[in-house]
Structures are given as structure tokens and as C-alpha cells.
Amino acid sequence: MTAADAIVLAGGRASRMGGVDKPAIVIGGRSMLDAALDSVRECGEIVVVGPHRPELAARIQQVREVPPGSGPVAAIGTGLSALGPDPSPWIVVLAADMPFLTADTVRELLRRAAESTTDAVFAIDGSGRPQYLVGVWRRSALAAALAGLDSLVNQPMKAIVPTETTSVELPGTGDCDTEEEVRRARETLAATTTRLDLTEARARLVTDLTPLVAYEAHLDEVGGAALAAPIVTAGALPRFDVSAMDGYAVCGDDGPWQLRRDIGFAGGARPVGLLPGEAVRIATGAHVPDGTTSVLRDEFAAITGDELTRLPDTPLRGDIRRRGEDQMVGDLLAPAGTRVTTALRSAAASVEVTSGLVRGPVRARVVMTGDEIRSTGPLQTGQTRDSIGPVLPDILAGLGVHVVDRVHLRDTAHGFDDMLTATAGFDLLVVVGATGGGAADQLRTAIARAEARIVVPRLSMRPGGSTVVAELPTGPTILGLPGNPFAAIAVLLALTPSIVAGRTAAPPPRSLRGPLHNAADIAGPIQRITPARHAPEGGYTGDTSVRTAHLAGLIDRDGLVIVPPDATDGTIVEFLPLQH
Structure with missing residues (x-):
């Protein structure tokens, strides 16, 4: 990271919140000051400007502007004067009222600053406003701007902002100035950091996803859909003796x-x-x-x-x-929610029913992310072969999902935003990769900008913990899978049936269960998912370890087992069959 020092402003009066100590407000288990300090942890010297806080680490210098509460320009001047004799060429300036700040935010600002010829780089928040208290300054330019003022007291930030600056839209740069904004921030953090086990995640998918619109269709054309209304017989079965x-x-x-x-x-x-x-x-x-x-x-x-x-x-x-001994005219053949299978289509045809009111089938777009992924042609330096994109349509088809297309999303500034905007023609967006918290993992921030509703924030499962499921305001469900091939397939098999149930208003599928004979060798402190074989005596034998960067571990396996935390040998586990 580009060498930089940091000034954190933590002395605001929070007049719109009754004068409370705003930086000390706890959101998501940590104070907003802690969030700011964590985001600048890689900087050299760090100065906090505000009232003395004895709980801060000794390496953090604490100073107070004079007079206290005389505005951000005065606070920045005080902080700059407090920095040591070996200054870095760049100064990070942050306000301690932004609970979503991360180290990635600061890294990106410093990267842009190193590439820019301007004297300052500022973040732009989700509403398009520049945040002058989330920025990186050339030390020389900041010192000159402060020196050019007759007084630093109660000056607006625009008094020192250079004529030419660089602005970059970054997530997590919205501030909290009111009690309502604090409440919303707490709800957002709770929704995006909670880890759910599979049972709760599936329950949310079945009950919280919005069902698709029902329509009349020929049953032979909608395999994988679910009935939106009961089917009653139109003819007796048998029709005669x-x-x-x-x-x-x-x-x-x-x-x-x-x-x-x-x-x-x-x-x-x-x-x-x-x-x-x-x-x-x-x-x-x-x-x-x-x-x-x-x-x-x-x-x-x-x-x-x-x-x-x-x-x-x-x-x-x-x-x-005898005529009608199986079905008489008007009898119930299948209730609403029944999946449109070959058996249903055949039984319906036998009683003179060929169409019905249905939801689905769920239509999906598969998105592979990352500049390093290559589907065809020779690999270049740093590239890797797309080994799961080509097999996803077959796996999804076996789960009742019809894949309409498969695309590759490069790492660009607005690629994810465009992806979440162009949503016509599909009901499910399966995104592989970009679900973690790294600088290149942009899906979650794009989901936030799209104002999507988080249904499953993360999973308490290994592998697959970075999974996210959300619902866009325009309707489609987003299933964000880990980029790791085995984790992606494991989560796909574990969650897709519940997504299909939720979108088609169908009951959740029944699970296959049996004893796992070597559960103690596999179980850990959280839920695990691993390849398994059918055991000759019934039940399953699971792999005690698996290489997750490819799917070789699934060769000659019958499926996957979901192993509860601290399971013992013989524990009854869920089995997810593989399609061969």
C-alpha cells in the first residue's frame, strides 16, 4: 500500500442527535471510531482528533482542536501539526461517523491517489455526493491550503479543497448524522454479517422470496414449474369399464x-x-x-x-x-404447489387435462466473474480455466432450473451495477465469485447500491461461508456463490431447491437422510459439506478432506453429505445426490 499517515476526526458534536458522542456509537458490535481506526490500520502514524479516549492503543496519538468543536478544518490542522518529523507524502483524512468503512476503502483511495496528478482524492457516496472527510491528500497540498487561511476556526471544508481533485465512487462511505440513519445502519450490518446454518437459510428462501407471477401454460412445456392452482379431473379414469x-x-x-x-x-x-x-x-x-x-x-x-x-x-x-374407479370428473388430481413432473403430466393427460395455472420454471442467467477466468482459447499469464461454468447448466437443469444464458463479467468499475440493472428475461442470477470481502469482491457492494433485499447474508458452513442470496427490486433472485469450484457446486446443490420452492410457491423438497459412518473424522465446530459414497451396509462414508479448487474430488462419488457440528459416527446426515 502507498505510504500514508492518517488523521481521524472524532470530535463532532452530533447536534442533530442531541449532542451525543457520535464516534462512540456502537453499530454492528463496534463503535464508528473503531471502524475508522480499523480502516487506517495499515497507515504509518495515526492521529485521532477529539476528546481523550483512554481505551485507544498507545500507538495512536490523541489531540484536541482549539477551541473544541471549532469544525473539521481546525481539527485537520491540529492533526497535521501533531504528526511526527518523518511524514509520509500522503495523508488519509477520515471522519469517525461511517460504520461501513473498511481497509479496502482506504487502499482504493491510496491506489487512485498514486495514479493521479491531482492533490486530493475523495470518495463519492451512494447518493453521488463527494465526501470530503473520506479522502487522501498530498501532504504538501494540504499544508499549503491550511496555511493560506487567516483562521482555521469554523471554516467549511470547501475552503481547503483543491481546484482539481479526483473522485471515486466507493461503498461504505455514507455517514450517520441522525438516529434514523444509525438505526438503518444497524439493521443493514445485522442483515449482511449474520451467518445462517442451512436449515435457517433454506427456511428463509422458501418463505421470504417473492413467488413468480402465475400464468396458464401447456404442462408439456413447463417441466420444473409448480402448479399455482389445483388440477381437477376433466374426464373419468378409466373413461369406461x-x-x-x-x-x-x-x-x-x-x-x-x-x-x-x-x-x-x-x-x-x-x-x-x-x-x-x-x-x-x-x-x-x-x-x-x-x-x-x-x-x-x-x-x-x-x-x-x-x-x-x-x-x-x-x-x-x-x-x-370400472369406470371412474381411479378418478371421477371433478376429483382433485394435484393440489397447488405440486411440481410439474413427468408423472404429473402423464396423470393429467389421462384425465383430459393438458394445461394449468403454473409458476415457473425458474429461468437463470449464469455469470462467471473475474479477469483471471478464461473459457476458451489458450491461457495467458495469470489466467485460469473456467472449469465450472460449462457444467452449471446441466446441474441447474437437474434442480428444476432452466438456464437461459451464461456470461463472463470482467472486473470493471460498473460491471456489477450494469449486471444488476439488465434483469429482463430471467428470474435467478447465479453469480460465481466476488462474494467475499476482498478488493475485487464487488458483488455485495453492488447489491447494496441496487437496494436489493438480503435474504441470506452468509452461511455458517465450510466451505461456502461467503454465499449471499438477495432479491432485487426488479424481481430476480441473486445467488452469489463462492468462486472456489467445489464450494460453488456444494452451495448450489444445497440451496437451489429451496430457491425454486420459494419462487414457485411450492413445498420444500424432502431430503434424503442416513447414517454417516465416519462422521467423527469429518465434523468440526461448524457445519461441513463433503463428498461421500453410499456404504454397502447402508448410509454413507464421507471424505475426510477435499481439495476445493477443482471438482476432481467429486469423481466416483455418489453425492455430498452435510455434517453437523461435532457429529459422532453414525449421526444421521442429509445426502445431496450428484447427477452422473
Whole structure:
């Protein structure tokens, strides 16, 4: 990082909050002063200007502007004078009323300052305003600006701002000047830092995501959707009395029967009615003639000339499926929320129903992030092959999601903002990478700028803790997966069924469970997910370690197991099957 010293202003009167000590207000488990000091921890000398605070580390110099409360320009002047005899060429100036400041914010300001020819670099907050108390100054320019004033007391910041500056939009630079802003900041931090176990995360996805709009569709075209209204039968099943077996339709309980020469075929003409003592050859599914009392199946029948008799010691059975014995017109075939599967489509067709009111299927766009990722062509220095983007559509299809396209997002200043704005044509945005807290991990800040609602802030699980799920105001769900290939696939398998359930207003899927025979060798202090095989005696055997940078650990595995914290051998665990 570019060498710099820091001045932190911590003496504001907070007049709009009744004169409270604003830098000491605790948000997200730490004071706003602590947030500012943590963000400048890599600087050389650090000066805090404000009332003395005995809890601060000894390396932090504390001074007070004179008179106290005489404004930020006076405070900056006091702080600059307090810096030691070996000054750095750059000065970071921060106000201690911004709970979302991070070291990445300061690193980015210093990087821009080193590349710029101007005398100061200031952050721009989410509303587009320059924040003159979140900036980096050339020491010489700051000293000259202060020296050019007759007095530093109660001067506005614009009195010392250079004519030419550089501005950069950065997350976390909004201040807290009112009690309402403090309340919102506390809610935001709670929503973005809480780690959920899978049970709670899934419950939130099922109940908190907004269901898709229902529409009428042909059932053969919407596999993976869910019914938005019940399906009731439009025709009886069977539609008429049919033979349940290949054999003979007979009239009368006791033979012998006189066998006629006509035959009843499924889909063919119905044989004329039987008289007592008559029988006619009939196929499975054929409409039985009037007068039929039962069907004598082939294996129970004996024929001599034109005479049909029942073989000795064979059971008396009807073997006729009567009209409507499975479904009558108006019966409930499937309730709302039922998934549109091959079984549902077939059953609906059998009762003359081919369309219904549905939600879904969920349509997804897959986004691979990072300049280092390359899908095709030879790898250049520093690049790595996209090893999971090509397989995600198949995995998502098996989870009931239809992938509409797959794109690569380069590391640009506004790429994530553009991605979260152009949301037509899909319901789920699957983003691989950029979910952590590093300088290149911009998804979370873009989510905040887009005013998306966080549903799952993070997971209490290894790997996959950096996962985030949010809902955009325009409708689509964002599933932010870790860039690590194994973690991305593990989280995808664990969360996608619940996302589909929430968006289609369907019940959550039933889980597969069984004993994990070597759970004690895998379990840790938090939930873990690892590849596993079916055990010959039933249950599973899990891998005790896995290389997460690729998917080689999934070769010859049957699925993944979710291992609770501190599990013992034989603990019942959830199993996520792999598609092969």
C-alpha cells in the first residue's frame, strides 16, 4: 500500500442527535471510531482528533482542536501539526461517523491517489455526493491550503479543497448524522454479517422470496414449474369399464362358457353385449361388452373347441377396471404447489387435462466473474480455466432450473451495477465469485447500491461461508456463490431447491437422510459439506478432506453429505445426490 499517515476526526458534536458522542456509537458490535481506526490500520502514524479516549492503543496519538468543536478544518490542522518529523507524502483524512468503512476503502483511495496528478482524492457516496472527510491528500497540498487561511476556526471544508481533485465512487462511505440513519445502519450490518446454518437459510428462501407471477401454460412445456392452482379431473379414469388383463370377458360366474369368434381390442370396436354363458376374447385396456361379469385371464383359462372353462384351483377374480374407479370428473388430481413432473403430466393427460395455472420454471442467467477466468482459447499469464461454468447448466437443469444464458463479467468499475440493472428475461442470477470481502469482491457492494433485499447474508458452513442470496427490486433472485469450484457446486446443490420452492410457491423438497459412518473424522465446530459414497451396509462414508479448487474430488462419488457440528459416527446426515 502507498505510504500514508492518517488523521481521524472524532470530535463532532452530533447536534442533530442531541449532542451525543457520535464516534462512540456502537453499530454492528463496534463503535464508528473503531471502524475508522480499523480502516487506517495499515497507515504509518495515526492521529485521532477529539476528546481523550483512554481505551485507544498507545500507538495512536490523541489531540484536541482549539477551541473544541471549532469544525473539521481546525481539527485537520491540529492533526497535521501533531504528526511526527518523518511524514509520509500522503495523508488519509477520515471522519469517525461511517460504520461501513473498511481497509479496502482506504487502499482504493491510496491506489487512485498514486495514479493521479491531482492533490486530493475523495470518495463519492451512494447518493453521488463527494465526501470530503473520506479522502487522501498530498501532504504538501494540504499544508499549503491550511496555511493560506487567516483562521482555521469554523471554516467549511470547501475552503481547503483543491481546484482539481479526483473522485471515486466507493461503498461504505455514507455517514450517520441522525438516529434514523444509525438505526438503518444497524439493521443493514445485522442483515449482511449474520451467518445462517442451512436449515435457517433454506427456511428463509422458501418463505421470504417473492413467488413468480402465475400464468396458464401447456404442462408439456413447463417441466420444473409448480402448479399455482389445483388440477381437477376433466374426464373419468378409466373413461369406461375396461379389461385389466389379457383374457376372456365372460357373462356368468360359472362356466363353461360358449366362446364367440369376435375379439375386443384396446382402442377397437366394443364387442356386442354378452348373453348369459357367452365369452369373448379381449385384450388389456379394451372396453368390455355389456353383460360382462368378469374377465378370465389367460393363465386361468382352458379351451376345448368353442368351450371356455376355468382351470381347477384358480382364484375367482374380477379383473375389470370400472369406470371412474381411479378418478371421477371433478376429483382433485394435484393440489397447488405440486411440481410439474413427468408423472404429473402423464396423470393429467389421462384425465383430459393438458394445461394449468403454473409458476415457473425458474429461468437463470449464469455469470462467471473475474479477469483471471478464461473459457476458451489458450491461457495467458495469470489466467485460469473456467472449469465450472460449462457444467452449471446441466446441474441447474437437474434442480428444476432452466438456464437461459451464461456470461463472463470482467472486473470493471460498473460491471456489477450494469449486471444488476439488465434483469429482463430471467428470474435467478447465479453469480460465481466476488462474494467475499476482498478488493475485487464487488458483488455485495453492488447489491447494496441496487437496494436489493438480503435474504441470506452468509452461511455458517465450510466451505461456502461467503454465499449471499438477495432479491432485487426488479424481481430476480441473486445467488452469489463462492468462486472456489467445489464450494460453488456444494452451495448450489444445497440451496437451489429451496430457491425454486420459494419462487414457485411450492413445498420444500424432502431430503434424503442416513447414517454417516465416519462422521467423527469429518465434523468440526461448524457445519461441513463433503463428498461421500453410499456404504454397502447402508448410509454413507464421507471424505475426510477435499481439495476445493477443482471438482476432481467429486469423481466416483455418489453425492455430498452435510455434517453437523461435532457429529459422532453414525449421526444421521442429509445426502445431496450428484447427477452422473
